Amino acid sequence: MHEASIAKYVLEIVQETIDSDPCCQNKLVKSITFALSRPYTVYPDSFEFYFTELIRDIPQICGTQLIYIDSDQRGFFVSSIDFED
């Protein structure tokens, strides 16, 4: 259940990224890529449940695809954000 906190922090990171780059401000978020290490301490299914709930009313983000890649580095990282061109 700690995925609820994680989802909140991810949304903050996405919003900070958008705010810090004028090129991103009016562009739709196509995908967010996460890097995570095994054994998982964050479960993608559970994370997505909370994250989808949080972004439901945010038009710029609500249609985003969530992509997960395995990483050797311990933790759960927002690796990159892909915006529409």
Next chain:
Amino acid sequence: MEIKVLKNVMQKNSAIGNDNRDVFHQKGVYTINLTSSPGAGKTTLLENSLPELMKSLNIAIIEGDPYTTRDAERLAHLNLPTIQVNTEGGCHLDAQMISQAIGELDLDNIDLCVIENVGNLVCPAAFDLGETLRVMVYSITEGADKPKKYYNMFQGSHVILINKVELAELCNIDLEATYQEVREINPTCKIFQISATRPETLIEWNSWLAHTVKKAICQ
């Protein structure tokens, strides 16, 4: 257009935790993050410790609970400033929840802020709240094998209160061996053996905490 971010999500919590710590420090407030498994005796400890600590310290409580206000109701007769934080099923408090709660407290008039975390031996270990001291209640009725199973929690605590010790024999627990296992995992923590339901077993803990808080806030 791809933007590289490469941000560790948990560092977000740590950053807010550090901000909370700064605020508490500036206001001269000592903070305890009280953790344990469900039912290990956190609220019972507060029921029987706070009346003594209140004699010399101004205390506030932040009560973490998945859904209810039950623990806060048990402490209501103490008439202490209390902020209820319901996690809506979430398994731990996080730094942002504490940051919001801080805004509702009159920190200028508080010496000690006690945060009762949600009962869980896994997740709270990963979420720094900005506390001065992490205090864990370990009930021996859960079994002597817990320290190594829940290593992070035992290892990351500054104080471990081994609780319900009067039930040791009934539960087939060798208290000395349990103490040694806790010590092996965490060689530097302070350890007290208590029965939270019996105030006479809390004298040493109460006086150590009152002394530690006063020393810290006078600096």
